[in-house]
Amino acid sequence: MSGISGTSAAAPTAPGRLPLIGHGHQLARRPLEFMDSLRSQGSVVKILIGPTAAYVVTDPAVTRRVLVTEVDAFAKGGKIIDALRVFFGDGLATIADGDLHLKHRRLMQPMFNKAHIATRGDVMISHVRTATEAWAEGVARDTYEDMNDLTLSTFLVALFGSGLPDHVEGEFQSLMPAIMRGTIRQTILPGWVTKLPLPANRAHEQRVARLRALIDQAIDHHRAQLAAAPDTSAGPPAGCPAHAGSSTDGPTDSSTGDSTGGSTGNSSEGGLFSTLLTADDPETGPFSRQQLQDEAITLLTGAIETTGTTLAWTLYEISRNAEIERRLHDELDAVCGDRPLRQEDVGSLPYMRSVLKEAMRMYGPAWLVTRTTTRPVVLDGHPIPEGADVVYSPYVHQHDPDVYADPKTFDPDRWEPERAKSIDRTSFLAFGDGRRKCIGEEFAWTELLIVLATVVQRWRLTLTSAPPRPQAIVTVKPDKLSMTPQLRVPKTTEEKAEQPV
Incomplete structure (x- = not known):
């Protein structure tokens, strides 16, 4: 690869454009198939x-140059970022590159410290x-809607604490x-x-305005909680990098600088x-009210759109493969037995993590990301001119x-560690790469594992709708996914010992 250098030759234009709308009809009607076809x-x-040109990068090695090695030539921007800014404002996902972005990232980083999340x-x-x-046993449920509702409500509890008014969540x-x-x-x-x-257009503007009003209510709720909390709950979280001089309650992982155990004095009412x-x-x-709104909206959008979608697809794939389901049950039973999941169990579920990672690979989460040349x-x-949109697709x-053998197979x-050595890590972009990589990756993994482990430990879900088809909205979502829960009883240590080998 020559990267941002070499002999110039105009990029080929994708076939199938129409007058006035270009390739817009293909992006609207069959976006995933169209984007995947560009690789050839x-x-x-x-x-x-x-009439506007955009340049789609289909090679992960070239995308790495855009995101990492030549990042100064490709600013966070493009049509999708401009549209997201309408309601994200200058949140961390959409704020322009530069000192302000770095400042926001530094101030937010302690929120996503491993010990703080714990x-x-x-x-x-x-x-x-x-x-x-x-859930009612034997009654079919909309699993995609369930997972979005569950991940959003769980994130609200983690973010703002308990007691948020019901109408705000709804x-x-x-x-x-x-x-x-x-x-x-x-x-x-x-x-x-x-x-x-x-x-x-008016309806979109009204919805965005209402969303900001709800965020304000959530922020005021959380401020009131902090004001009412005992002084001991206001201390810094253990291992928090913003308070490097604070003592921790557990050992430190030298590879990350994060505390790997212990708890803090934070009240369960906090967030x-x-x-x-x-x-x-x-x-x-401190952050202004506008900045707090922007960051809260950014975080919530990531919680509902990416985590919920990943979990819905994961449950669907588990339902299709009895061997995957059996191995998940065996892993959970070995770690938890017949007791409920606990926070300290989350790091002991490597196969479950692989199942979730494969769902991320196969279905997104984000399918289209843009940058603008500086x-x-x-x-x-x-050659690409200044101010042009450069597009890459994690889905593609x-x-x-060439990277993933039999990529349509889950x-x-x-x-598995030995097999994964052959996979070019730059091709897995579920959390992005470079200095704009998702700041909430650690939290996302924690929430994904907690939700999936809790659901799979109690329920077996069977598909009751037709197999879902992927739809590219912001994430790659299932068009319809109805599943029926049946109670599952975890095996105790004694029961597993009695099983024939």
Whole structure:
């Protein structure tokens, strides 16, 4: 690969464009198939969205140059980022590159410290257990909706603490899917259409305004909790990098600098968001109300869209493969026996982690990401002008047959340590890469493992709808996924010992 250098030759244009709308109709009607087909056209392929050109990178090695090695030439931007900024504002996912982004990331990092997340683990487990115990055995459920509702409500408990008004959680759940659909609409349509006073545009603006009002209520709720909490609950979390001089209650993992055990004095009523409410930059001071809103919306969107989608697909794949299900049950029974999951169990589920990682590989989570060139560049031999959109697709990279053997097969064992050595790590982009890599990766893994382990420990789910088809919205979601829960009784140590070998 020549990267951003070499002899220039115009990037090939994808076939099938139409007058005025370019390739917009293909992105609207069959986005995953269209993006995947571009791999055969070259490592960089030009497409047209209306009259505007965008350059799609289909080779993960070239994408790494965009995200890591030549990152200064590719700023966070493009049509999808512009559309997301309508309701994210300047949250960490959409804020422009530069000092402000680095400052926000530094102030937010303690929120996602491993030891800090661990203080919320048992509260999250309790919430998931209560929610899933209410399922009725033998009654079909919308699993995609269940997982989105469950991950959102669990994240709200982790983020803002317990006691959030019911109407706030309910409105979050109803608003977010409609807002994300409106965002995709703004991404695909020409910019001038999204600025017209059309009913759809007005409805999108009203939903965004209502979302911000709800965020304000959640922030005020959490401030009130902090004010009412005993002084001992306001101390820094163990292992928190923002308080390097604080003592920890457990050993430190030297590879990460994170505490690997122990607990803090945080009350069960607290939440991770206290990190932002108490953050104070020496130069610019604490986060403003607008900045708190922006970051909260960014975090919540990641919680409902990516985590919930991953869990829904994972449960579907488990239901299709009895051997995968058996191995998950064996692992859970060996770790927990017939007692409920606990926070300290989460790190002892390597096969479950492989199952989740394979679901991320196969279904996203994000399927389309954009950057904007800050200067004229030559990308893998193809000239790209300043200000152009550069697009890459984690979905396309994670289905590359040159990297993943039999990419359409759900195979958790491909992540077994020895086999995984043959996989180019740059091709797995579920959490991005480089300095814009997802700050919440550690939390995402914790929530994914907690929800999946709690569900699988109690229930066996069987598919009652037709096999779902992938739909590219913001994530790659199932078009329909109905499953029926049946109670499962975990095997005790004695029962497993009695099984024939």
